[in-house]
Amino acid sequence: MKGILYVISGPSGVGKTSIIEGTLKRVRNLVFSVSYTTRKKRPNEIEGKDYFFVDESTFKSMIERDEFLEWAVVHGNYYGTPKKFVEENLQKGFNVLLDIDVQGAMTVMKKVKDAVYIFIAPPSFDELKQRLIKRGTENEIDLQRRLEDAKKELSYIPKFQYIIVNVNLNESIDQLCSIIVAEQLKVERFIERLGEYRIFEEGGKADARCGA
Numbered sequence: 474m475k476g477i478l479y480v481i482s483g484p485s486g487v488g489k490t491s492i493i494e495g496t497l498k499r500v501r502n503l504v505f506s507v508s509y510t511t512r513k514k515r516p517n518e519i520e521g522k523d524y525f526f527v528d529e530s531t532f533k534s535m536i537e538r539d540e541f542l543e544w545a546v547v548h549g550n551y552y553g554t555p556k557k558f559v560e561e562n563l564q565k566g567f568n569v570l571l572d573i574d575v576q577g578a579m580t581v582m583k584k585v586k587d588a589v590y591i592f593i594a595p596p597s598f599d600e601l602k603q604r605l606i607k608r609g610t611e612n613e614i615d616l617q618r619r620l621e622d623a624k625k626e627l628s629y630i631p632k633f634q635y636i637i638v639n640v641n642l643n644e645s646i647d648q649l650c651s652i653i654v655a656e657q658l659k660v661e662r663f664i665e666r667l668g669e670y671r672i673f674e675e676g677g678k679a680d681a682r683c684g685a
């Protein structure tokens with residue numbers, strides 16, 4: 474059985490991490506792919522949970538060894554998705570969630586045709602700015618850079634299949650859970666798993682459970 478790849482993108486500070494954390498608590502059979510980055514670790518971040526923090530030469534060696542499903546320079550740092558983790562988990566039948574920028578999403582779109590692409594948008598540019606200021610993780614220069622990048626990132630919305638406007642966090646979590654479950658219930662995906670659906674066998678019963 475093959476799992477589904479869910480790709481979440483959106484500007485910095487829109488609430489992707491918050492929505493993903495809430496969703497992971499509610500949806501079973503769903504795993505989050507922890508990225509590699511050269512960005513400096515924030516005080517509250519945990520190695521291996523938030524990111525694998527590496528230096529630039531380590532990251533570049535990983536690029537040369539083709540260890541990334543995708544990688545990009547985002548807001549001045551390298552970020553990449555570990556190919557082995559994603560492939561192994563999909564193969565085992567787990568659904569995998571990526572939190573990556575729009576450049577990375579475009580790369581994955583070329584490689585993984587049946588992935589699900591979801592854009593998280595802010596209610597307004599001012600609200601995005603306030604969330605970043607309130608989070609307090611960036612200095613003034615980095616904050617301005619992220620806000621500038623946000624304008625370009627929003628122009629990618631038409632390339633995505635779903636959009637969640639993150640006004641209320643709980644509602645956004647509900648919406649992401651709904652998308653995840655709806656995708657699992659698509660007949661075209663179910664047909665791929667028909668071998669596991671044993672209702673027609675003597676004494677057999679349906680095993681077409683979805684993740685939520």
Ligand SMILES: Nc1ncnc2c1ncn2[C@@H]1O[C@H](COP(=O)(O)OP(=O)(O)OP(=O)(O)O)[C@@H](O)[C@H]1O
Nearest residue numbers: 484485486487488489490491604608639640641642
């Ligand atoms: N719906 C919401 N309303 C108000 N604040 C929110 C909402 N969703 C998230 N936040 C807050 O906004 C800030 C940014 O959220 P978060 O860190 O999840 O964003 P992000 O998209 O993952 O950012 P980045 O791309 O930089 O990792 C956090 O302080 C979070 O608590």
Ligand SMILES: Nc1nc2c(ncn2[C@@H]2O[C@H](COP(=O)(O)O)[C@@H](O)[C@H]2O)c(=O)[nH]1
Nearest residue numbers: 485508544545547552553554572573574577
């Ligand atoms: N292309 C990729 N982008 C990634 C990856 N992991 C995270 N990101 C994106 O980076 C920005 C900034 O994140 P922050 O933690 O420094 O605030 C954010 O938009 C993420 O979506 C990745 O593996 N590839």
